Amino acid sequence: MTVLFLKAFTLTLLGLLPMVNPPTTATLLLGLTRGMSAQQVSEQINKTAVYLFITLCITLFAGTSVLSFFGLTLPSLRLAGGLVIAVIGFRMLFPSPVGQQSSQVSGVIAFVPLTIPSLCGPGTMALVLSGAVEIAALSPETPRLPLWAGMVAAFAALSAISWGILRLATPVCRFMGESGIDALTRIMGFLLICMGMQFGITAVRDVVAGF
Numbered sequence: 001m002t003v004l005f006l007k008a009f010t011l012t013l014l015g016l017l018p019m020v021n022p023p024t025t026a027t028l029l030l031g032l033t034r035g036m037s038a039q040q041v042s043e044q045i046n047k048t049a050v051y052l053f054i055t056l057c058i059t060l061f062a063g064t065s066v067l068s069f070f071g072l073t074l075p076s077l078r079l080a081g082g083l084v085i086a087v088i089g090f091r092m093l094f095p096s097p098v099g100q101q102s103s104q105v106s107g108v109i110a111f112v113p114l115t116i117p118s119l120c121g122p123g124t125m126a127l128v129l130s131g132a133v134e135i136a137a138l139s140p141e142t143p144r145l146p147l148w149a150g151m152v153a154a155f156a157a158l159s160a161i162s163w164g165i166l167r168l169a170t171p172v173c174r175f176m177g178e179s180g181i182d183a184l185t186r187i188m189g190f191l192l193i194c195m196g197m198q199f200g201i202t203a204v205r206d207v208v209a210g211f
Contacts, residue, residue: 001146008150012131013157019127020052020158022165025118028192029169030176031092031185032109041170047110048119049163055120056155059128060148067129074126075203075210081117082199085192088113092189119162122199 025048033041058066067073128151135147173181 001143004143004146005150005153008147009154009157012151012154015127015131016056016124016154016158017161019121019124020119020162022119022162025114025162026165026169026172027184027188028118029114029166030173030181031188032114033169033173034181034185038170042167044108044110044114045163045166045169047108048114048166049159051111051115052119052162053155053159055115056124056128056158057152059120059125060132060151060155063125063129064132074122074129075206077125078122078199078206079203081122082196082203084113084196085117085199086196089189089192089194089196092185092192094189095185114166117199 029041029045033044036044131151135144138144138147176184
């Protein structure tokens with residue numbers, strides 16, 4: 001039992017950590033929280049860690065059922081995620097005037113885009129879903145509870161790691177200053193547009209390959 005738990009925990013954590021890539025989300029956080037107070041930024045970071053854990057658990061236990069119920073496919077998730085990322089990238093690359101930004105920074109960014117699609121994008125969801133399918137396909141003699149528990153524990157560890165890395169974004173923000181953050185925001189905006197386009201290309205390629 002313990003061996004199965006540790007195996008599931010290790011494989012899940014090592015497999016998802018590069019996909020989640022918290023440092024990338026930390027740089028995105030720097031651009032999206034301009035004008036927010038330290039307390040607001042801290043609240044968004046705390047919510048992001050909680051949302052990440054909940055989203056991963058829902059994907060593990062109900063992801064395939066939700067996709068089947070709504071008739072959704074992974075390419076559709078990739079395409080939708082790509083569109084969301086591209087829109088956010090355009091807003092960061094071409095920011096609104098200062099008078100309009102103050103009304104935008106008060107919005108909640110913890111779930112979209114920090115959790116979805118930045119931390120938990122289509123690739124991360126696909127990896128979690130594949131793990132759920134593999135566990136379901138095991139022989140009846142294999143206990144599943146340690147495997148589920150190991151994956152959930154890995155989700156908790158991953159959320160804690162992401163929380164710690166996002167907390168480091170605030171000191172970096174102070175170090176870079178206003179001009180540095182503005183430059184980084186525009187660079188990240190351009191990269192997000194590229195990421196969104198790549199998600200769309202991958203989705204179209206998967207659809208074509210299916211035919």
